[in-house]
Amino acid sequence: MENITNHFRIGLFLILFIVLTFSRSNQVLAQNKSQYIRIAKIMIDAAQLESYKAALKEHAEAAVRKEPGVLTLYAVYDKDNPTHVTVFEIYASVEAYKSHIQTPHFIKYKTTVKDMVKSLVLTDVVPIALETKPK
Amino acid sequence: MENITNHFRIGLFLILFIVLTFSRSNQVLAQNKSQYIRIAKIMIDAAQLESYKAALKEHAEAAVRKEPGVLTLYAVYDKDNPTHVTVFEIYASVEAYKSHIQTPHFIKYKTTVKDMVKSLVLTDVVPIALETKPK
Numbered sequence: 001m002e003n004i005t006n007h008f009r010i011g012l013f014l015i016l017f018i019v020l021t022f023s024r025s026n027q028v029l030a031q032n033k034s035q036y037i038r039i040a041k042i043m044i045d046a047a048q049l050e051s052y053k054a055a056l057k058e059h060a061e062a063a064v065r066k067e068p069g070v071l072t073l074y075a076v077y078d079k080d081n082p083t084h085v086t087v088f089e090i091y092a093s094v095e096a097y098k099s100h101i102q103t104p105h106f107i108k109y110k111t112t113v114k115d116m117v118k119s120l121v122l123t124d125v126v127p128i129a130l131e132t133k134p135k
Numbered sequence: 136m137e138n139i140t141n142h143f144r145i146g147l148f149l150i151l152f153i154v155l156t157f158s159r160s161n162q163v164l165a166q167n168k169s170q171y172i173r174i175a176k177i178m179i180d181a182a183q184l185e186s187y188k189a190a191l192k193e194h195a196e197a198a199v200r201k202e203p204g205v206l207t208l209y210a211v212y213d214k215d216n217p218t219h220v221t222v223f224e225i226y227a228s229v230e231a232y233k234s235h236i237q238t239p240h241f242i243k244y245k246t247t248v249k250d251m252v253k254s255l256v257l258t259d260v261v262p263i264a265l266e267t268k269p270k
Contacts, residue, residue, distance in 0.1 A: 037211060039221060053263050060264035072267040074209075074223060076172060076260035086174060086260065088209060088223045090267075125211035125221065128188050129195035132207040132225075132267075 035071070036094045040087040041121040048116040049083060055116075056085070059109035067103065069096020083118075090130075170206070171229045175222040176256040183251040184218060190251075191220070194244035202238065204231020218253075225265075 044052045060073040072090035077083070091097040100106055179187045195208040207225035212218070226232040235241055 039211070057264040060266045064266035064268060074265050074267070075263040076174070077263060079259040079261055082261075085263065124214040126214055126217075128210040128212060128220065129192040130209050131195045131199035132209070133199060134269075 034093045035127070036091040036097050037125050037127060038089045038091075038097075039123045039125055040085075040089065041123070042085040042087070043118040043120075044083045044085055045116050045118055046083050052085075052113055052116040053077070055109055055112045056087075059105055060087075062105040063100060063103070066105065067096070067100055069093060070100055169228045170262070171226040171232050172260050172262060173224045173226075173232075174258045174260055175220075175224065176258070177220040177222070178253040178255075179218045179220055180251050180253055181218050187220075187248055187251040188212070190244055190247045191222075194240055195222075197240040198235060198238070201240065202231070202235055204228060205235055 056075050060075050063070040064073055069092040071092055072088065074088040075085065076087075077085045091100065191210050195210050198205040199208055204227040206227055207223065209223040210220065211222075212220045226235065
């Protein structure tokens with residue numbers, strides 16, 4: 001009788017273990033799959049480049065610091081073509097992005113740079129690998 | 136006499152504080168300035184896309200895990216043009232990059248993808264803001 005109870009206990013633990021393991025990994029997958037990742041290519045008026053860079057820097061710092069759903073904003077310019085700016089953007093979800101573009105700091109940035117930007121191309125992308133060292 | 140000694144002590148502390156503050160911030164600046172950042176645009180043969188993505192993923196994971204100087208490898212493909220791959224690369228320095236391309240995992244990756252890559256454009260970039268949440 002005690003033997004049966006023990007087998008029952010072990011079976012119960014195994015089921016619990018399997019259920020917990022799978023629900024955890026599904027959670028992690030769901031989290032990563034919901035990320036919204038985009039590359040922005042922006043061409044800037046050469047005469048206003050320094051002002052543009054200052055506005056973008058201020059905006060990126062504010063967004064990542066203040067918004068839980070703005071995970072990464074990597075803004076760079078081409079070494080040989082400084083008016084060509086690229087921003088690599090990672091948001092926790094499409095919803096986080098939609099909320100981002102309604103924040104006061106985003107609206108301030110958009111207003112400030114309105115006449116500095118000559119063109120803007122936005123490309124939605126899908127991750128292959130997002131590898132980075134812990135900060 | 137005691138008063139003079141106290142003034143001397145305070146002066147000494149102030150000098151030490153200033154020296155330490157400046158040497159620290161110079162160190163941080165030097166560290167950031169030495170980073171080597173690049174964007175790779177890679178066009179892949181459509182028939183070999185899945186094999187290419189697997190090879191790139193394996194390579195990116197190995198490089199960031201094994202090499203102290205490979206800080207970030209963000210590899211993505213365009214949602215609407217899956218054969219267009221972009222890699223956002225941050226190395227601690229040009230030296231770290233030079234050592235990276237001599238590692239066994241890099242050479243294995245290059246050999247594996249040799250006939251999968253249709254074109255490769257490398258652009259050196261300069262940071263405006265590199266904002267990301269702590270991992």
